[in-house]
Structure formats: C-alpha cells, structure tokens
C-alpha cells in the first residue's frame with residue numbers, strides 16, 4: 001500500500017493512510033473514482049483476467065462472510081430473497097457509487113440479470129468486484145453453486161455492463 005501511495009499525486013495521496021495495513025481510506029467516506037482506479041490498476045498489474053476474478057472472488061467472500069456471521073447474516077439467509085435484493089440494489093449501489101445506475105432482474109427461479117448503466121466511474125476490476133459481490137450476497141441468501149457470465153462490458157466497447165447469474 002505504501003508503494004502505491006508514494007506514486008500518487010498529492011491530492012489523491014491525502015486520501016490514503018500509507019501506514020495502515022491493507023487498503024484503508026481516510027475518514028472522509030467518499031474518495032475520488034480516479035484514486036480507486038489507480039489502486040485497482042496497481043493491484044491488478046500483470047494479472048490475467050482469471051487471476052483478477054479469483055482475487056475479487058476471495059476478497060468479496062471474505063467481506064460478506066465477516067458481515068454475515070451476525071444477526072444480519074441470519075436475516076439475510078432467512079428473510080431476504082433474490083427478488084428483495086433486486087428491489088433494493090439500486091439504493092444499495094448509490095450508497096457506494098456516485099455514478100452509474102444498477103438494475104437486477106430475477107428472470108427465473110434460478111437466474112437473474114444484472115446491469116450497470118451510465119457508470120462513469122467504471123473500471124474493469126471494479127466491474128468484476130461488483131459481480132463477485134453480488135454472487136457472494138446470493139450465496140449468503142442460500143443460493144447454491146452460483147455462477148456468472150458477463151454478457152456486456154463498457155471495457156469491451158458496450159454501452160453498459162451486463163451479467164447473467166445462475167444458481168441451483
């Protein structure tokens with residue numbers, strides 16, 4: 001983290017605490033997308049798409065697991081369904097992102113389609129992290145063998161990012 005911080009422009013470096021273990025962003029709860037992109041570029045440099053996916057998968061499973069080993073996890077498993085998640089995802093998205101609109105549609109008992117539209121802060125790694133976070137939430141809701149397929153991405157010239165999700 002320190003080495004990433006040293007190479008940042010001053011205004012962005014001020015957002016980071018280089019002495020913190022791992023990535024920690026300083027108190028102000030929002031930080032510029034440009035900073036997130038620089039960190040993601042540094043983290044993913046030299047990695048293949050498969051390695052980025054594995055990294056995103058491990059990180060999001062870890063975070064969701066920590067967040068769900070509580071009463072919140074019980075609620076998530078027992079009371080929240082993919083349909084309810086689909087209804088609240090746009091609001092959840094806006095809590096974390098200042099650009100982009102998120103849509104999730106449950107298309108059958110075991111499939112859903114996710115889209116991110118007008119996502120000015122798009123980064124290919126962030127796009128994969130978004131997908132893996134969604135999969136981790138579906139797993140926490142009790143969906144088994146969750147798999148996904150990216151059907152469109154602005155990084156590949158599409159107008160929006162779209163993913164098909166399938167589970168058992």
Ligand SMILES: [Zn+2]
Pocket residue numbers: 122123124127152153154155160161
């Ligand atoms: Zn994308």
